Amino acid sequence: MKTLISGIVLLFMGLLSWPDSSPIDNVSGSVAEGWEKVSTQNEPLARHENAFAGLDGKFYLIGGRGNKPINIYDPETNTWSEGATPPLEMHHFQALPFNGKIYVMGAFTGGYPHETPIPDIYAYDPKADSWAKAGSMPANRRRGAAGVTSYQGKIYVVCGIQDGHWDGHTAWFDEYNPETGEWKQLADAPRTRDHFQATILDGKLYAGGGRNTSAKTDQSLDLTIGEVDVYDFETGKWSTLAKPLPTLRAGTTAVPLNEKLVIIGGESGTQVPAHSEVEAYDPQSNAWKTLPSLIQGRHGTQAVLYQDAIFVAAGSGDRGGGPELSDMEKYQPN
Numbered sequence: 001m002k003t004l005i006s007g008i009v010l011l012f013m014g015l016l017s018w019p020d021s022s023p024i025d026n027v028s029g030s031v032a033e034g035w036e037k038v039s040t041q042n043e044p045l046a047r048h049e050n051a052f053a054g055l056d057g058k059f060y061l062i063g064g065r066g067n068k069p070i071n072i073y074d075p076e077t078n079t080w081s082e083g084a085t086p087p088l089e090m091h092h093f094q095a096l097p098f099n100g101k102i103y104v105m106g107a108f109t110g111g112y113p114h115e116t117p118i119p120d121i122y123a124y125d126p127k128a129d130s131w132a133k134a135g136s137m138p139a140n141r142r143r144g145a146a147g148v149t150s151y152q153g154k155i156y157v158v159c160g161i162q163d164g165h166w167d168g169h170t171a172w173f174d175e176y177n178p179e180t181g182e183w184k185q186l187a188d189a190p191r192t193r194d195h196f197q198a199t200i201l202d203g204k205l206y207a208g209g210g211r212n213t214s215a216k217t218d219q220s221l222d223l224t225i226g227e228v229d230v231y232d233f234e235t236g237k238w239s240t241l242a243k244p245l246p247t248l249r250a251g252t253t254a255v256p257l258n259e260k261l262v263i264i265g266g267e268s269g270t271q272v273p274a275h276s277e278v279e280a281y282d283p284q285s286n287a288w289k290t291l292p293s294l295i296q297g298r299h300g301t302q303a304v305l306y307q308d309a310i311f312v313a314a315g316s317g318d319r320g321g322g323p324e325l326s327d328m329e330k331y332q333p334n
Contacts, residue, residue, distance in 0.1 A: 034292045038311070038328040041079045044071035046324035048316035051095030052253075053102050054304035055126060060102060061314055062124065063090040064300075065321065070124065073313075073328070075306065084129050090118060092145040094197045095302060096155065098178070101125050105137060105176075106146030106157045108164060112321075113215040115164030117142035121176075135181050143170055147198025147207055151233055153179070156186075158207055158231075161194040165215040169194060173231065190229045190238050195250035197302065199261055202283065205231040206261050208245055209252035211268075221269035221319060224248035228261075228281070246288050247277045251299030255310060257333075259283070262291070264312060267299040267319040274299045274317055278331070295329050308332070 047064030059073040070083030093107030108115035123134040146160030162168030169192035196210025208228035226244030249266030276297035301315030313328035
């Protein structure tokens with residue numbers, strides 16, 4: 001239905017012009033301003049609540065509702081191919097390219113509204129086109145729709161929800177050492193949230209967007225969160241941005257772009273179509289910028305940065321579980 005969630009992506013310098021102006025400057029969402037459909041030789045499987053990760057020059061569509069094989073996009077040939085099917089259905093996760101593999105943790109399996117956290121960590125090896133277990137999450141810290149990213153050789157899982165879309169919101173923040181298999185509990189985030197993606201920017205972790213999903217109270221889409229929480233790895237402390245996310249939504253994807261935090265798409269209870277808004281935060285000026293909108297609003301997917309462009313594929317075109325999308329679009333900053 002909702003989320004999730006990114007992967008970790010590279011910072012590219014010089015991508016985005018940032019004029020000095022008011023905290024929020026509106027920019028036309030026309031294709032000429034940056035977003036365009038990517039016409040490929042063939043199509044991947046339509047899916048949502050999937051991940052989309054870039055590694056070694058190729059893009060990987062992974063998971064989503066139903067157990068589907070990986071789809072692999074090669075920008076050199078402009079074609080999609082099929083990879084290994086995951087060991088089980090996995091959805092609502094932020095895939096993490098890490099040390100030559102793509103990691104999945106903080107994910108769900110099963111159906112709405114009581115999806116189950118996947119206890120094991122899985123790693124996909126693109127060279128071998130194979131899946132393997134790469135550890136497990138502590139039993140008392142398992143959840144899905146969490147933010148997952150890495151910093152200086154460690155993997156971090158932040159927030160999430162324990163009982164699918166029903167209940168069990170967490171502010172937990174955990175560190176995983178893939179070399180030793182050891183977990184460490186860190187200071188909780190300032191608030192609970194799920195259906196968002198975490199981003200590393202200039203030595204800090206950003207948790208923005210998302211909601212407190214509550215099918216239990218018939219508020220699956222309504223409890224969106226504007227505050228953006230920031231963890232400073234140097235000080236080991238959390239803070240909250242003075243300026244909230246301008247457009248409240250969950251099921252977003254987030255990437256670092258030219259030292260800015262960019263939050264893309266999403267869903268909310270305020271509209272049936274998925275959100276197409278793209279908003280960027282500049283830590284230096286403490287200002288939000290409205291970037292060109294997606295051509296197709298979508299939630300429940302992830303973004304890839306490649307050769308100075310943002311690529312987004314698949315996801316859901318309306319709030320909830322459909323229609324599932326298979327198309328891809330990219331943003332090429334002027």
